[in-house]
Amino acid sequence: xxxxxxxxxxxxxxxxxTTLRQALAERGLDGMLVTKAVNVRWLSGFTGSNGQLAxxxxxxxxxxxxxxxxxxxxxxxxxxxxxxxxxxxxxxxxVLTAVFATGTSVGFEAxxxxxxxxxxxxxxxxxxxxxxxxxxxxxxxxxxxxxxxxRLRRASAIADASFQAVQPLLHQRPTERRLAAEVDxxxxxxxxxxVSFSTIVGSGPNSALPHARPTDxxxxxxxxxxxxxxxxxxxxxxxMTRTVVAGSEPTADQQRLYEAVLEAQQAGVAAVxxxxxxxxxxxxxxxVLARHxxxxxxxxxxxxxxxxxxxxxxxxxxxxxxxLRSGLVVTVEPGAYLPGFGGVRVEDxxxxxxxxxxxxxxxxxxxxxxxxxxxx
Ligand code: GLY
Ligand code: MN
Ligand code: MN
Numbered sequence: 001x002x003x004x005x006x007x008x009x010x011x012x013x014x015x016x017x018t019t020l021r022q023a024l025a026e027r028g029l030d031g032m033l034v035t036k037a038v039n040v041r042w043l044s045g046f047t048g049s050n051g052q053l054a055x056x057x058x059x060x061x062x063x064x065x066x067x068x069x070x071x072x073x074x075x076x077x078x079x080x081x082x083x084x085x086x087x088x089x090x091x092x093x094x095v096l097t098a099v100f101a102t103g104t105s106v107g108f109e110a111x112x113x114x115x116x117x118x119x120x121x122x123x124x125x126x127x128x129x130x131x132x133x134x135x136x137x138x139x140x141x142x143x144x145x146x147x148x149x150x151r152l153r154r155a156s157a158i159a160d161a162s163f164q165a166v167q168p169l170l171h172q173r174p175t176e177r178r179l180a181a182e183v184d185x186x187x188x189x190x191x192x193x194x195v196s197f198s199t200i201v202g203s204g205p206n207s208a209l210p211h212a213r214p215t216d217x218x219x220x221x222x223x224x225x226x227x228x229x230x231x232x233x234x235x236x237x238x239x240m241t242r243t244v245v246a247g248s249e250p251t252a253d254q255q256r257l258y259e260a261v262l263e264a265q266q267a268g269v270a271a272v273x274x275x276x277x278x279x280x281x282x283x284x285x286x287x288v289l290a291r292h293x294x295x296x297x298x299x300x301x302x303x304x305x306x307x308x309x310x311x312x313x314x315x316x317x318x319x320x321x322x323x324l325r326s327g328l329v330v331t332v333e334p335g336a337y338l339p340g341f342g343g344v345r346v347e348d349x350x351x352x353x354x355x356x357x358x359x360x361x362x363x364x365x366x367x368x369x370x371x372x373x374x375x376x
Pocket of ligand 1: 228229
């Protein structure tokens with residue numbers, strides 16, 4: 001039962017260094033120390049737990065420790081990365097001093113460096129100016145190439161198949177934890193290397209908690225159940241939410257709430273296209289829910305990019321200022337949450353194109369799960 005039996009296209013990172021060097025030059029930086037693991041991975045292909053990249057106009061060095069000597073060589077070679085590898089646990093400072101020997105200003109990733117590490121870097125690079133950068137590589141990571149999209153498509157397909165597989169369990173009064181465990185298990189059976197994030201299952205009144213942690217509450221027939229989950233393939237994680245009613249026909253109130261959220265979600269997806277403002281997607285969803293008197297019940301942003309992290313740029317919210325571009329992969333996930341009654345969220349991940357968008361999460365939507373609608 002493998003969802004990813006055909007080989008994944010190789011992820012080639014070669015051109016990313018050029019893009020980063022251009023970004024550094026535009027900021028007047030002579031170099032940059034990259035410490036955030038997913039950014040190291042994006043630039044070099046290296047997936048070890050200890051690695052930093054020192055980048056200058058003509059230098060590119062991965063510093064790691066002895067555990068990763070072989071892995072680093074293999075992964076950099078597979079990704080077409082030209083960095084040289086320095087293996088040391090004790091002389092990291094000396095390596096950085098050598099790489100950044102020329103030039104005066106060195107960027108670092110402000111959101112990823114402890115004060116202690118910063119003090120150490122100041123000592124190692126005495127005489128150089130350390131410049132805090134924010135979201136520099138995260139911005140470069142926004143647009144996905146074809147190999148990245150393929151990973152996200154496969155992860156989404158695994159999540160779709162797993163959602164279908166768990167639906168019979170909704171008739172067996174599982175606890176939220178049991179259902180979440182089954183979702184995770186089904187994704188792994190289908191080839192997921194991991195989950196994208198801790199699976200969310202909120203049932204009955206718990207469905208009104210947008211990021212409910214699964215509990216030992218038994219899911220009863222007639223409960224609203226929000227399931228938000230994703231599979232990870234080669235580092236790239238999918239993201240989808242479906243809301244269903246367990247083992248019973250929905251009530252009129254549940255149906256009304258669901259239809260309002262679904263209308264908002266479909267309007268949001270229909271609005272996605274290259275050239276459209278990110279904020280418009282948020283406004284579109286919010287306006288639909290406001291028309292249904294549910295404006296106050298939509299208590300979070302509308303979407304976000306996905307990729308090596310589950311929440312990436314761009315963020316689609318009322319504070320967004322960017323314009324959607326072709327090649328972004330974003331979620332559209334409005335919800336409405338009524339304390340004591342329950343909540344509904346519907347979320348898809350879509351690839352932004354010039355003409356509109358291509359959803360990569362494809363599970364049928366509807367309060368009655370597909371399993372309960374099947375003939376016979
Ligand atoms: N599960 C997190 C999200 O949908 O954003
Ligand atoms: Mn989600
Ligand atoms: Mn999401």
